[in-house]
Amino acid sequence: MEYLLQIYGDETIWARMPAEESDRIAGAYMAFTKALRDAGAYVDGNRLQSTSTATKVRVTPDGKTEVLDGPYADTKEQLGGYYVIEAPDLDAAIQWAARCPASSYGTVEVRPVFELSVPA
Amino acid sequence: MTEARAAGGAAERAARESYGKLLAYLAARCGDINAAEDALADAFAAALEHWPADGVPRTPEAWLLVTARRRLFDGARREQRTQRLHEHLTRAANDAQRAFDRPGEIADERLASMFACAHPAIPAAIRGPLILQVVLGLDAARIASAFLISPATMGQRLVRAKRKIAAAGIPLRVPPVEELPGRLDAVLSAIYAIFSEGWDDPAGVDPRARGFASEALWLGRLVADACTEEPEAIGLLALMLHAHARRRARRDPSGAYVPLDEQEPTLWDAGAIDEAESLLLRAARAKRPGRFQLEAAIQSAHAARRFRGTPDWRAIAALYDELLRLTGSPVVALNRAVAIGNAAGAQAGLVALAAAAEDRRLLDYQPYWAALAELRARNGEPDEARAAYANAIGLCIDPSARRYLAGRADRLKT
Numbered sequence: 001m002e003y004l005l006q007i008y009g010d011e012t013i014w015a016r017m018p019a020e021e022s023d024r025i026a027g028a029y030m031a032f033t034k035a036l037r038d039a040g041a042y043v044d045g046n047r048l049q050s051t052s053t054a055t056k057v058r059v060t061p062d063g064k065t066e067v068l069d070g071p072y073a074d075t076k077e078q079l080g081g082y083y084v085i086e087a088p089d090l091d092a093a094i095q096w097a098a099r100c101p102a103s104s105y106g107t108v109e110v111r112p113v114f115e116l117s118v119p120a
Numbered sequence: 121m122t123e124a125r126a127a128g129g130a131a132e133r134a135a136r137e138s139y140g141k142l143l144a145y146l147a148a149r150c151g152d153i154n155a156a157e158d159a160l161a162d163a164f165a166a167a168l169e170h171w172p173a174d175g176v177p178r179t180p181e182a183w184l185l186v187t188a189r190r191r192l193f194d195g196a197r198r199e200q201r202t203q204r205l206h207e208h209l210t211r212a213a214n215d216a217q218r219a220f221d222r223p224g225e226i227a228d229e230r231l232a233s234m235f236a237c238a239h240p241a242i243p244a245a246i247r248g249p250l251i252l253q254v255v256l257g258l259d260a261a262r263i264a265s266a267f268l269i270s271p272a273t274m275g276q277r278l279v280r281a282k283r284k285i286a287a288a289g290i291p292l293r294v295p296p297v298e299e300l301p302g303r304l305d306a307v308l309s310a311i312y313a314i315f316s317e318g319w320d321d322p323a324g325v326d327p328r329a330r331g332f333a334s335e336a337l338w339l340g341r342l343v344a345d346a347c348t349e350e351p352e353a354i355g356l357l358a359l360m361l362h363a364h365a366r367r368r369a370r371r372d373p374s375g376a377y378v379p380l381d382e383q384e385p386t387l388w389d390a391g392a393i394d395e396a397e398s399l400l401l402r403a404a405r406a407k408r409p410g411r412f413q414l415e416a417a418i419q420s421a422h423a424a425r426r427f428r429g430t431p432d433w434r435a436i437a438a439l440y441d442e443l444l445r446l447t448g449s450p451v452v453a454l455n456r457a458v459a460i461g462n463a464a465g466a467q468a469g470l471v472a473l474a475a476a477a478e479d480r481r482l483l484d485y486q487p488y489w490a491a492l493a494e495l496r497a498r499n500g501e502p503d504e505a506r507a508a509y510a511n512a513i514g515l516c517i518d519p520s521a522r523r524y525l526a527g528r529a530d531r532l533k534t
Contacts, residue, residue, distance in 0.1 A: 090289045
């Protein structure tokens with residue numbers, strides 16, 4: 001199964017963080033990504049720009065496209081990145097989520113990816 | 121006609137004895153409890169249709185398994201399920217065929233089902249009900265009434281939980297040894313919730329007939345037998361046996377409530393107590409104490425009244441100290457205060473109880489007010505005691521406990 005690991009954390013901590021600390025975390029992410037690849041569990045992953053760069057788009061019932069600035073919701077923790085991983089079951093996905101550096105400074109939400117149907 | 125009745129009887133027996141086992145077997149292989157339930161229900165319906173005419177098969181379990189497997193396949197084809205499910209079903213089909221060839225070898229996967237039902241990704245409050253339904257095949261309405269939830273709501277929550285097990289890929293397997301201690305606690309807590317559901321105090325204060333005590337004991341034995349290296353699993357079984365041993369002593373012949381301290385020890389089930397005591401000794405050898413072992417040890421200290429006439433309140437208070445340190449539970453703090461009241465006097469008990477009541481959740485908990493009333497009465501404060509009894513009576517669910525408390529209040533000196 002594929003799982004999306006959504007990385008939530010307080011994005012304002014990065015600005016206040018000493019350089020060696022953010023280097024250490026970046027290194028931890030590289031090691032985590034490598035471990036995922038080595039295990040054949042890596043499908044995709046990215047860090048996102050801060051929520052101040054976000055734009056919301058929706059089309060109203062009368063067909064007008066509305067573009068709004070800012071993130072979707074104002075919360076303490078923001079989506080800062082994601083991984084898509086391949087894991088045999090939820091327990092294995094939880095193991096990877098726990099190894100993700102984000103789980104020690106924020107929260108990792110594990111969501112199964114909807115599987116597309118194939119004819120049996 | 122007799123044929124039909126024999127066939128119906130065989131189907132019913134198979135349903136009672138094998139339902140949980142067959143469901144666990146199918147679910148462990150297709151990963152979808154809802155789909156496995158539907159298929160098994162179809163198989164039982166088919167049995168009622170075919171067995172009267174064709175005769176009861178030599179191996180009813182295997183017949184049901186093969187039929188249910190076919191239904192699962194049909195369902196998967198109809199709904200064009202995923203590749204993964206298809207693979208699981210192929211495996212299940214092969215296994216089912218083997219079971220058909222060699223009956224009596226259907227692997228018992230009920231423990232695996234239990235770990236899925238009590239997975240940390242499943243909400244804690246639904247784990248016990250889910251185990252009752254999936255492992256024991258009880259219907260949602262009966263579970264709902266014991267857990268004081270409307271049948272519709274209970275049904276919804278059960279379906280949602282089973283859907284999550286399938287959709288999120290929660291594995292239906294017993295966790296590997298290194299993960300077992302962390303995962304076992306949730307299973308044990310769910311079983312204890314099943315055991316104590318409907319009681320204000322499973323240790324012996326609430327006399328109502330319990331819905332699922334024997335079911336919980338059965339589940340507790342299954343886990344304790346499988347996890348022989350886990351002292352908490354054994355401790356839970358000992359705890360439940362101790363409480364279960366007193367079931368006949370909780371009411372007098374007129375049906376009135378009898379509190380633990382006034383129960384007649386000869387009415388206790390000596391066999392159950394002896395088994396609990398030897399289990400507790402076995403658990404203690406691992407030298408890894410835990411919540412359930414401590415609670416069982418407290419029950420053991422109460423049971424010692426069989427021989428020495430009074431319970432060892434000092435020992436009980438000390439055990440509660442340890443249990444409170446471990447759990448921080450306000451109910452444990454309350455029971456500890458009662459034990460201190462008996463070991464060191466009402467004054468000391470009241471001090472401990474006041475500390476416990478800093479957790480405001482106790483204020484709508486009937487046993488808190490009953491304990492306060494007893495301690496006030498013994499401390500020579502009849503007016504305060506009467507007020508506390510009134511609060512306890514107002515929070516009572518069981519009529520016989522209500523009568524008992526009203527009787528205590530009436531006997532207070534003015």
